[in-house]
Amino acid sequence: MGDVETPTLSSHVSTSAPSVVLLIPAYNEEHRIGPVLERYATQLPAGHAGPVNIVVILNGCRDNTIGVVEAAEKRHSCITHLVFPGPIGKGGALIEGLKLAPTADLIGYVDADGATPPEAFLDLVRRASSGQVDAVIASRWLPGARITHAQPGKRQFASRLFHLFVEGFFWMGIRDTQCGAKIFRRRAIEAVHKYLCLADLAFDVNLLYSLKRAGFSIEEVPTDWHDQTGSKVVFNSRTSLNMLLSLIRLRLLYSPIYPWLKPLRPLEKWIYQKLNAPPPLPRQLKP
Ligand SMILES: Nc1nc2c(ncn2[C@@H]2O[C@H](COP(=O)(O)OP(=O)(O)O)[C@@H](O)[C@H]2O)c(=O)[nH]1
Numbered sequence: 001m002g003d004v005e006t007p008t009l010s011s012h013v014s015t016s017a018p019s020v021v022l023l024i025p026a027y028n029e030e031h032r033i034g035p036v037l038e039r040y041a042t043q044l045p046a047g048h049a050g051p052v053n054i055v056v057i058l059n060g061c062r063d064n065t066i067g068v069v070e071a072a073e074k075r076h077s078c079i080t081h082l083v084f085p086g087p088i089g090k091g092g093a094l095i096e097g098l099k100l101a102p103t104a105d106l107i108g109y110v111d112a113d114g115a116t117p118p119e120a121f122l123d124l125v126r127r128a129s130s131g132q133v134d135a136v137i138a139s140r141w142l143p144g145a146r147i148t149h150a151q152p153g154k155r156q157f158a159s160r161l162f163h164l165f166v167e168g169f170f171w172m173g174i175r176d177t178q179c180g181a182k183i184f185r186r187r188a189i190e191a192v193h194k195y196l197c198l199a200d201l202a203f204d205v206n207l208l209y210s211l212k213r214a215g216f217s218i219e220e221v222p223t224d225w226h227d228q229t230g231s232k233v234v235f236n237s238r239t240s241l242n243m244l245l246s247l248i249r250l251r252l253l254y255s256p257i258y259p260w261l262k263p264l265r266p267l268e269k270w271i272y273q274k275l276n277a278p279p280p281l282p283r284q285l286k287p
């Protein structure tokens with residue numbers, strides 16, 4: 001895992017109430033993450049009988065996110081963090097965090113801005129605890145979802161366009177691949193982790209498609225969502241192009257012509273650099 005402070009999570013693989021590791025990717029979150037950590041560190045252990053650990057994953061922060069996280073750690077022993085110096089992106093941060101899957105029965109993630117309240121994450125935990133399903137993912141686009149503050153219109157439009165591409169390319173029948181709240185059984189993540197390679201925001205598609213192909217079950221449930229201001233995602237034509245490129249790349253990875261495209265790798269690297277996007281990890285495996 002490179003130059004990293006490794007959190008000391010004791011292994012809590014239980015037979016009664018499942019243990020939970022919650023990952024929170026954080027990039028320049030000094031203004032948003034403090035109250036979110038406070039609420040999660042209080043409400044998750046109160047609402048779930050099994051052990052809970054919260055791991056914040058930071059990379060390339062240029063503000064004092066680390067100071068805010070360390071202050072929260074002093075108040076709550078269930079919080080730890082990992083720091084990666086490089087620009088590994090949200091997807092890259094989650095790929096690193098998901099390496100902690102063997103330390104718990106269930107591993108999930110939410111955004112650092114509190115768009116998913118702890119009650120909504122606890123709902124995912126409860127459903128995953130039943131042991132009936134391998135992944136439970138929150139959805140803003142299913143009937144029954146409660147959106148108190150929606151994303152701006154432009155983001156919603158881009159989100160639906162992205163959804164059309166995801167459905168056209170991968171046929172997963174998932175309405176909202178991009179919601180930031182998801183939880184998985186340990187064995188599902190352990191089985192597909194080696195297939196994760198997209199470090200940008202298309203990471204969720206990479207993960208969900210790997211799970212589907214490997215035969216794991218995914219339950220999509222309507223959620224509570226409070227969109228927050230101060231987004232860390234620079235939303236422009238470069239980001240959109242980057243996400244489309246990553247979807248095409250993922251599609252090609254599963255096509256028979258993929259090995260023939262090897263000579264194009266330097267071009268691909270150059271394009272990701274030009275788009276200022278975290279390049280895909282060098283994992284060319286598929287289930
Ligand atoms: N570690 C890490 N986290 C990131 C990066 N980019 C975004 N995030 C986190 O991803 C989550 C979603 O970002 P947010 O700005 O809320 O996106 P939006 O709600 O989709 O506009 C937040 O927790 C961010 O801090 C990154 O490059 N590295």
Ligand SMILES: [Mg+2]
Pocket residue numbers: 111113115228231
């Ligand atoms: Mg957000």
